[in-house]
Amino acid sequence: MSDIRAAGGRQPTRSKQHRRIGVLLGAGIALAPILCVWFLLRAGYSTRVRVAGFCWTLLTLLAILAIYRTTVEADEIATPLRTEAEHQIVPLEENAIKVTALELANAFSGDEAAAKRRFDFGELEITGTVEDISLDSFGNPSLQFQGPDEFHQPQASFSGDYRGKIETKAKGDIVTIRCSTVISTAGVPRLSGCRL
Numbered sequence: 624m625s626d627i628r629a630a631g632g633r634q635p636t637r638s639k640q641h642r643r644i645g646v647l648l649g650a651g652i653a654l655a656p657i658l659c660v661w662f663l664l665r666a667g668y669s670t671r672v673r674v675a676g677f678c679w680t681l682l683t684l685l686a687i688l689a690i691y692r693t694t695v696e697a698d699e700i701a702t703p704l705r706t707e708a709e710h711q712i713v714p715l716e717e718n719a720i721k722v723t724a725l726e727l728a729n730a731f732s733g734d735e736a737a738a739k740r741r742f743d744f745g746e747l748e749i750t751g752t753v754e755d756i757s758l759d760s761f762g763n764p765s766l767q768f769q770g771p772d773e774f775h776q777p778q779a780s781f782s783g784d785y786r787g788k789i790e791t792k793a794k795g796d797i798v799t800i801r802c803s804t805v806i807s808t809a810g811v812p813r814l815s816g817c818r819l
Contacts (some may be wrong), residue, residue, distance in 0.1 A: 642667030656680035719801060724751025724768035724777045732775040732810040742805050742812075749814065750799040751777065753792050764789035766800070766817075779814040788819050 642665075644652070651659030660676045720742060722730075727749060730738035751768035754776055759765055763783045770776035779800055781789055792798055803816030 641669040641672070644668075644672065652676055652679065656683050719746040719748040721748045721750075724749050725771060727751075727805075727812050728768070728770035728775045728777050731807045731812045732771065735807050735810055738812075739807065747802050747805060747814065748799060749777070749779070749802060750797065753794055753796045753798060755794065756789055756792060758786075762786070766792070766798070770811075775811055777812040777814060779817040781817050781819075785817075785819060 644663075648659060648662055652663075656676070656679050660680045663673045663676045722742070727738075727742070727747075730741065749768070753766060754769045755767040757765050757767070759780070761783070764781045764786045766779045766781070766789060768777045768779070779802055798819070800814075800817050800819055802814035802818075805812050805814050807813065
């Protein structure tokens with residue numbers, strides 16, 4: 624109480640000291656602001672420091688977005704969409720290995736190593752009965768053939784350019800396709816680089 628009277632009836636003012644940004648936090652905010660700026664919300668940092676940190680984060684996000692957008696636009700210009708006519712003039716290999724979807728499924732479910740040696744080179748021409756047609760997460764069509772059982776059904780992936788042609792097919796249709804690659808996952812043949 625005597626201290627208050629000595630100061631003329633006023634309480635002494637303390638200079639408000641703010642927490643300083645350490646070297647690691649400063650480097651983190653500069654290099655990875657999205658992850659590190661949140662540490663500025665801890666007690667002790669001034670409003671000015673917090674605003675500056677979040678403004679830096681916003682500028683970084685805008686720069687990343689601008690770079691991403693420029694890259695996507697450049698890719699779209701550099702990679703023009705192909706038409707169905709361009710797909711039709713792709714030369715087919717005359718010496719493609721001809722096999723039915725059922726034979727392919729049986730080969731991979733029986734002796735996978737022997738099936739890989741037999742079908743791992745050249746182009747495959749597969750004929751089979753359609754079991755299912757679907758789209759992958761990128762909108763590319765996928766065709767599933769009937770196999771010896773529900774667990775060993777060959778699956779063929781097509782580029783998005785074939786979506787219209789694949790959608791005209793239905794369960795039970797017999798189709799012949801050509802594929803450039805076959806791999807096996809748990810004894811199930813998965814074909815890629817396919818075309819009708």
